[in-house]
Amino acid sequence: MMRILPTKSSRRFSMALCALTLFLGGALFVRNAAANNDAADYPAASLSAPTDPTALIARGKYLVAAADCAPCHTGPNHAPFTGGLVMQTPFGGLASPNITPDPTTGIGKWTGKQFYDALHYGIAPGHDWLIFPRFLYPAMPYTSYTKLSYADVMAIKAYLDSLAPAPVQPTPSTMRFPFNQRPVLLGWRLLFFHSGPMQMNPAWNDQMKNGAYLTEALGHCQECHTPRNFLSAMIPSKAFAGAPIDAFYAPNISSDKTQGVGGWNPADLVAYLHDEGNLVKGSPYASMGEMTHNSTSQIPVSDDQDIALYLQTATAPQQVTPPAAASDATASIARGATLYASTCSGCHGAQGAGMGPQMVPNLAGNDSVTAAYPDNVIGATLAGLTPWTAIPMPSFAAQLSDQNIADIANYVRTAWGNKGVPNATPDMVAKLRQRAGVAEKAN
Ligand code: HEC
Ligand code: HEC
Ligand code: HEC
Incomplete structure (x- = not known):
């Protein structure tokens, strides 16, 4: 009988051929896509660029604040926008570049089109391995900025110029082989990257469209709040459902009424974003503290109202099943109550009420504390917090054991009517210690 099934080796060969075709075809596809300066990608929102240069720069300045470009492009001991921040990725450290208009170390020689390609397609000028466009790593959130209108990208360039x-x-990056080879990003791009523009629902009013644009394109909120797959790509069906970041957890901010922000009083959400917190929902901290300090508190309050409107009414409600309660939850909570009284209550209060919005935030009724995962209480206790307000929160990493911290987290998540699951364990604390880079208490 004739064999119609391919043999193992021919199958392997055809798979290799397929992979090669995909790879090269993809390279050409991406090149062509980048070469077309598509009129189709012009503003989805009704935002047209001002022609007056002063107004253009002013719009660019506003957009750069709303997009929060500065913190990532300003490393320690670096002047604003000169790069040098090394971001830790699962594949090594990636340094941000200088985006001031210096002609040799910055982007002073870039044309408008090259700049657009960087923000819209994640492609910088030049080539790798001769034929590949220079793909940017998605640590630069072009995956969200791709939704920006052409006019707005030009306004951003006018401001930077x-x-x-x-x-x-430039600060050297320490990405590991093969991830330090930019062409390996091709497969990732083909699988996971879809270039913009922003899709607006025609039924939305102007406030909702503005909120959508600020949330999805400029504020790139999904980049931290949407869970990622094993190749670090955001999972679209889980938009805003919550995700770990550093030693913290960016909670569910979908419209879900119990787990997300759908049930928040809109005024509390606006205060959280614009006034950096109140005594109802706590205050923004860790990377969210930077986000609100540099971005959402710097844009008009009407913009934050539009973000709140969009998050609370237009996003798909998401529910996440939290990890189960620790096996010794009841005993753990009891130990945690004692530790909280001696370690935390001096500042946060016996009833978790805090001391004032710009002083010490409340832990009672604070959704970031009761999120599906207990990382935020653990992360804050391990790393401490550097606020923009009166006093810092100290680190307790050297003073408390992993078990102590898990116990405190389980208490805080369930005390005073808080409805978190007491699911913190010493193992979780040990993992977060590594991420926060703090040693355990010497026993
Ligand atoms: C979350 C951090 C982050 C944010 C926010 C961010 N960037 Fe970046 N950006 C990076 C990193 C990291 C790179 C380097 C990527 C690489 O090497 O592939 C980069 C690369 C770039 C490049 C390419 C420069 C070059 O020399 O190749 C440009 C241009 C750029 N960013 C502009 C911006 C602008 C404009 C904004 C705001 C609209 C912004 N970035 C916001 C992290 C960020
Ligand atoms: C760089 C990562 C990052 C980005 C970008 C980011 N967030 Fe967050 N966000 C966090 C982290 C981490 C937390 C948890 C700490 C906290 O509550 O402050 C958080 C918390 C929040 C909370 C409080 C949720 C709760 O249950 O208490 C809200 C609301 C929020 N973010 C909204 C936004 C919006 C709106 C944007 C976009 C404009 C955004 N975030 C962008 C990291 C981020
Ligand atoms: C010296 C006073 C002080 C002590 C003691 C203290 N904290 Fe804090 N805590 C603060 C301040 C101030 C902030 C606000 C920091 C910021 O906004 O960046 C804060 C913020 C927090 C947050 C983030 C909540 C939010 O909405 O901002 C958590 C969680 C937290 N503390 C938990 C604890 C736990 C658990 C303990 C005990 C192990 C503790 N804190 C002890 C002062 C303190």
């Missing part, structure tokens, strides 16, 4: 050129040499 108006800054003083700063000749600051």
Whole structure:
């Protein structure tokens, strides 16, 4: 009988051929896509660029604040926008570049089209391995900025061009092989990257459209709040459902009424974003503290109202099943109550009420504390917090054991009417210690 099934080796060969075709075909596809300056990608929102140069730069400045470009492009001991921040990725450290208009170390020589390609397609000028466009790593959130309108990207460029050129040499990255080879990003791009523009629902009013644009494109809120798959790509069906970041957890901010922000009083959500917190829902901290400090508190309050409207009414409600309660939850909570009284209550209060919005935030009724995963209480206790307000929260990493911290977390998540699951365990604390880079208490 004739064999119609391919043999193992021919199958392997055809798979290799398929992979090669996909790879090269994909490279050409991406090249062509990047070469077309598509009129189709012009503003989805009704935002047209001002023609007056001063107004254009002012719009660019606003957009750069709403997009929070500065913190990532400003490393320790670096002047604003000169790069040098090393972001830790699962594949090694990635340094942000200088985006001031310096002609040699910055982007002073870039054309408008090259700049658009970087934000819209994640492609920088130049080539790798001769034929590949220079793919940017998605740590630069072009996966969200791709939704920006062409006019707005040009306004951002006009603003950056108006800054003083700063000749600051790049900080080296420490990405591991093969991830330090940019062409390996091709497969990832083909699988997971869809370029914009922003899709607006025609039924939305102007406030909702503005909120959608600020949330999805500029504020890139999904980049931290949406869970990622094993290849670090955001999972679209789980938009805003919550995700771990550093030693913290960016909670569910979907419209879900119990787990997300759908049940928040809109005024509390606006206060959280614009006034950096109140005594109802706690205050923003860790990377969210930076986000609100540099971005959402710097834009008009009407923008934050539009973000709140969009999150609370237009996003799909998401429910996440939290890990089960610790096996010794009842005993753990009892131990935690004692530790809380001696370690935390001096600042946060016996009833978790805090001391004032710009002083010490409340832990009672604070959704970031009762989120599906207990990382936030653990992360804050391990790493401490550097607020923009009166006093810092100290680190207790050296003073408390992993078990102590798990116990405190389980108490805080369930005390005073808080409805979190007491699911913190010493193992979780040990993992977060590594991420926070703090050693355990010497026993
Ligand atoms: C979450 C951090 C983060 C944010 C926010 C961010 N960037 Fe980046 N950006 C990076 C990193 C990291 C790179 C380097 C990527 C690489 O090497 O592939 C980068 C690369 C770039 C590049 C390419 C420069 C070059 O020399 O190749 C440009 C241009 C750029 N960013 C502009 C911006 C602008 C404009 C904004 C705001 C609209 C912004 N970035 C926001 C992290 C960020
Ligand atoms: C760089 C990562 C990052 C980005 C970007 C980010 N967030 Fe967050 N967010 C966090 C983290 C971490 C927390 C948990 C700490 C806290 O509550 O402050 C958080 C908490 C929140 C909370 C409080 C939720 C709760 O249950 O208490 C809200 C609301 C929120 N973010 C909204 C937003 C919005 C709106 C945007 C976009 C404009 C955004 N975030 C962008 C990391 C991020
Ligand atoms: C010296 C006073 C002080 C002590 C003691 C203290 N905290 Fe804090 N805590 C703060 C301050 C101030 C903030 C606000 C920090 C910020 O906004 O970045 C804060 C914030 C927090 C947050 C984030 C909540 C939010 O909405 O901002 C958590 C969680 C937290 N503390 C838990 C604890 C736990 C658990 C303990 C005991 C192990 C503790 N804290 C002890 C001062 C303190």
